[in-house]
Amino acid sequence: MCTSTASVPKLDLGALGESCACSYLTGCLGWQVIDRNVRTRYGELDIVALRHDGAYVFVEVRARSSHRFGSPLETVTQQKLARLVQQMDRYFAAHHVCQEDRQVALDVVGLTFAGDVLQSLEHVSVLS
Template identity: 35%
Template sequence: MTTDRRRKLGSRGEQIAADHLVRRGFTILERNYRSRWGEIDIVAYDGSQIVFCEVKSRLVNRAGRDPLESLHRRKRLQVRHMASEWLATRSHPRAPGLRFDAIGVTLTPGGELVRLDHLEGAF
């Protein structure tokens, strides 16, 4: 898959994930936060917790692979570093809790949603 197609797939998956969170009552605080550690896809607030979301998107029938298979230990650690930096550099609601979620999005080649898996407290 070319870089441009991969970027479009990721962007489409992130938009679907953000829409999903909004439908569930979350406020999106930031998308695509970049730091020296990398990028946090979505930072959201549910009224009691700040939630850092890693979104993984795949095309359907991609060798039967689940989008969340690629959420390795190294990536989870990287997201935690970025979350620390985000909390230190951004104004945000005072929240008694933090959570790290993973959202897997499976799409057709035309960009239609096939499946969405939202794992709360994934890591």
Template identity: 35%
Template sequence: MAVSKSLGDAFETHALDYLQRHRMTLVARNVRCRGGEIDLVMRDERGALVFVEVRARKSRRFADAASSIGVTKRARLIRAAQHYLLTWRGAIPPCRFDVIAFDAGKISWLPDAFRADET
């Protein structure tokens, strides 16, 4: 079961706090373009740009949160990241897509969850 927008915002904030405790730096939040949205854009310790999708499920009865990111959603995230990079000033750093998943209150961080060249 998906969570509401306001609850989703709370999970997004919790994910941001979690990533910052793990030495990630916030670059942007809720990056939107016509074809998609990126919840968080972060920089890791090595300077990589990390596009983060935050997913939450109240239970794992039907599927876990991370597995709810299908081919269509990945394509939208990739499109939004490409759009974001068009505005990037300077050399484009290494990039990756991470997922922060909340399942019945438990947090999981999936670094490099998928790649742009896999879809």
């Protein structure tokens, strides 16, 4: 469930968004979440998941409290995507996974909340 009884401070909105995204990925899509909040030299990977076909999916989560400044997905810039690709490479190196042996995808999940209640969830694949 993606709600709580208290108001959500800004920093906690990100954590709530990641929890909701994990619930969506595992419950609705049947993916396996294998890592969360992985720090690399280039930043942080929000979610690393495995699809049914064994593909690694790196998921960037964007949570917002309104659409006043656009959709959460619109906040992902080309610069951010380039850093995510660098982070993905670092992840594979650190975990001794041969990238050539696996399918890899980069997805973005955007969530909008009204207080602590999930209003919308958008999921797009950026790189597959």
